Amino acid sequence: MVELLVMILLLGILSALTLPKFAISLSRYQLDTSARLLAADIRMAQEMTLNSESGDEYRIYFYRERYSLLCNTKILNTVHLPGNLTITAAVFGSSQERVWFNWGSVAPKPGGGTVILFDPVTGLESRVIVKPVTGRVRTENRW
Secondary structure, three states, X not given: OHHHHHHHHHHHHHHHXXXXXXXXXXXXXXXXXXXXXXXXXXXXHXXXXXXXXXXXXXEEEEOOOEEEEEEOOEEEEEEEOOOOOEEEEEEEOOEOOEEEEOOOOOOOEOOOEEEEEEEOXXXXXXXXXXXXXXXXXXXXXXX
16 A cells, blocks of 8 residues: 555656646647748738739738738638737838738738747747748747
8 A cells, every 4th residue: 555655656746747848848839830820821821912813912910819811801810829829029011010912922011020929938939930022931939
């Protein structure tokens, strides 16, 4: 009986030691996945702009805990960030809250920019960076 209690105690101690590491790993995973999803949505807006035959304008509006993809004035998709993640900055040229693409161009208007996703619990952040001339989209983790 004593051996069983010692084993349960040891398992409890090991679990308590590994739980914080698991939480940080989960937070990193959510942050990285959200940044990659945002980058994919920006690339999708670029593709839809290039394939548009009617001169549609595609925009992505950024809010604190979500972002929305619009075609002209119609909302195509809204993505809510998981957990505690927030968008702390979204700066594209002179625009603080959106990026858009004009017909026939993959370059963002009014210029390249960066979106910063942040997890306030762990202090980790990830960036989605769009180059101004080429429109190349990449992610960068800061941890």
